[in-house]
Amino acid sequence: MSFTLATVTAPAPAPASAEARAAFLGAAAPWRTGDLLRAAGLAVAGITGLVLAWYSASDQPDWPDQLPWASLGVAATTVALLGFVSWLVAGLRRVRRLRREVLPLLQAAGGAVPHGSAGVAPVTPMGTALVTAPGMTRFHRPACPLATGKPVEAVRPDEAEGAGLVPCGVCAA
């Protein structure tokens, strides 16, 4: 998990592109310091246990003596995976909460909402053409709020998917 810690201590400057991504922690990301500490702590404990289990099992000449260490290895891996899951669950819960805030605003503004969202109005057509811009990882409808004011270019759906772009979740492109 050193990659995560390195990000916390020395975050990379946000690119100036229109699709600049948020910081990893804080209000601009769905995680807080406590989430990082919990996930990193469990992951480090797990990998430490794994190394200890491997090192100790390698010292034993008979497999019955190795079995307890193998069990420790399984337990350590489980602990590490629990750390990963806790990280994802924390992020997912905050994203869901923010989505519940934004969707009513979208409905009030008469905009589109993503397909499959529970308890929201049907999608409002926003045009059939699609647009994207250099540096973007998604394609949007022209009227999408996330594409407004950006140097977008028209793109066909097959071209967009061929270029590895994914549909915008906001305008349901």
Place this chain on the structure above:
Amino acid sequence: MTGFSSWLRVQWDRVGAVGAALVGLAALALGWAGVSGTPHIAEQLPYFISGGLSALFFLGMAVTLWLSADLRDEWRELRALRLILGESAPDGDRADGTPAMSAGTAR
């Protein structure tokens, strides 16, 4: 080159996910090679731990990095949308004790 390094910096989590997945697959292959190379259980178990369980760890890390990148993107888009719609009372942030979003803090 600058564009590539910029892309690497922006997409570091997805690059890390691919790297972790490759490490996990390599550990899995090495573990399998080690286990299949000996008939003795006492020689196979250390390979199971160092290869199989380490592979699980790194593959789990890869999945976590990739999904957290998706979550971060979704969070950023939702925040941008909330800003556009003029909402300035983010209960979600307040519940965690973080300051409310404003135009100056949005990235």
